[in-house]
Amino acid sequence: MPSLVQELSGDRDLGGLRILLNCPFKATVLREGPAQVSGPGAAWLAYLCPVHTVDLDGWPGATDHADSGTMPCGTVLDFRSGEERLQSHADLWLTRLTGIDPAAYGGVWSDVLHHADRVLRARIAEAESAGGEASPLRSMLPSIASARRSAARGEFGVAATGLGCCETLAQYL
Numbered sequence: 001m002p003s004l005v006q007e008l009s010g011d012r013d014l015g016g017l018r019i020l021l022n023c024p025f026k027a028t029v030l031r032e033g034p035a036q037v038s039g040p041g042a043a044w045l046a047y048l049c050p051v052h053t054v055d056l057d058g059w060p061g062a063t064d065h066a067d068s069g070t071m072p073c074g075t076v077l078d079f080r081s082g083e084e085r086l087q088s089h090a091d092l093w094l095t096r097l098t099g100i101d102p103a104a105y106g107g108v109w110s111d112v113l114h115h116a117d118r119v120l121r122a123r124i125a126e127a128e129s130a131g132g133e134a135s136p137l138r139s140m141l142p143s144i145a146s147a148r149r150s151a152a153r154g155e156f157g158v159a160a161t162g163l164g165c166c167e168t169l170a171q172y173l
């Protein structure tokens, strides 16, 4: 018998694991995201605790299913393509953090990530010269740089995984 995750995902391969929240609780709900743009299954599945089932910006669920603590709250299984996941990172935090909009670069992800990297470096230099604390921005740099290199090779899924690390770090800003 297929598991609920297999069933809801249309038995697709997992694209990325994302950790959206710094929450100590286990999930009570498995939130089913919208349908994939093409083909079967949900775009993503999110594990949420009772506190976070009400409010998760940018993650509009289609249906909630009961879960008995399979994963920590805030864990997302993302079944979308690499490029779709890159766009999701831009929509949810990267553009807000850096001011870099992929539309301005014609969707060329290596350019988008190159410019995002430059903005982050400038912000770190500014914060540090003012005697401030630039971490966790500094912690994002290796992942942004590796995502840029992967995108330049056309490995969008690997690039999106790099941005997933940054997304988790961005919770601590």
Ligand SMILES: [Zn+2]
Pocket (backbone or CB within 6 Å): 021, 023, 024, 025, 048, 049, 050, 051, 052, 073, 074
């Ligand atoms: Zn929670």
